[in-house]
Amino acid sequence: MIRVLIADDEAMMRAGVRAILESDPDIEVVFEAADGRQAIDGTQRHRPDVAVLDIRMPVLDGLTAATEITATVPGTRVVMLTTFGEDDYIERALGGGALGFLLKAADPRELIAGVRAVSEGGAYLSPEIARRVIAPYRSGDRARGADARHAVAELTDREREVLALLGAGASNAEIGAHLHLVEGTVKGYVSAILVKLDVRNRVEAAVLAHRAGIVAPD
Incomplete structure (x- = not known):
């Protein structure tokens, strides 16, 4: 069961998000928050697998709450919904x-897919967001592309294979299945990749994979 916290200052939006998520029998909403401070307190108390946070909230905005949650409850993965x-x-x-x-305007199925992906150790961006993140690196930012290729060149062949799948949004389990590796081994490769590339998390590694042009096909 994937345990989820929802934070949004609009009660109707929280109800809608809950209804969408709980239409999946593997997802349970364990707490609802109306602002960022409640989201942090609720996360620290309930330790959900995933926190779904609105960006614009009173008392404390979702971006600030996300930073504190990832720092104080690293077992909870954060999805921003806006x-x-x-x-x-x-x-x-x-x-x-x-x-x-x-x-918020995305297909409701994306919400379930996103929560599932991050709960399994992957990353998920709405297609529109992914295009905006990746576009600069496809539109002539050659310097960053060259830097990314230089950084990736320091990886082993297996680490590059893992990074290519990570860049496609694959979870550790999916990477392991594709490369015939146990999940613990994949976690070791991912940790080594983050250190070698000097990035903070999987999303930054995925963006760098796009810059370098080594993303695995869907």
Whole structure:
């Protein structure tokens, strides 16, 4: 069972998110919060697998809450859910440790897919968000692309295979199945990759994989 915390200052939105998530028999909403401070307190008390946070909330915004949650309850993975897709929000959310970024206008199935992906150790961005994150590296930012390729060149062949799958959003279990590795071995490879690439989390590693042009096909 995937245990989820929802944080949004609109009660109707919380009810809608709960209904969507609990339509999946493997997902249980264990706590609802109306602001960022309640989200942090609820996460520390209930230790959910995933926290789904709105960005704009009173008392404490979702971006600040995400940073504190990932720092104090590292076992909880964070998904940001918002009506806004501004690049600054995306950068701050991913920099704060969020592993998912979803737009409220997206297909409800994306919410379930995103929660499942991050709960399994993967990352998930709405397709529109993914295009915005990746676009600069496909539109002529050659310097960053060269830097990324140079960094990736320091990886072993197996680490590059893992990174390519990580860049496609695969979870540790999916990477292990594809490469015929046990999940514990995959975790070791991912940890080594993060250190060698000097990135903070899987999402930053995935972005770097896109920059370097080594993402595995879906």
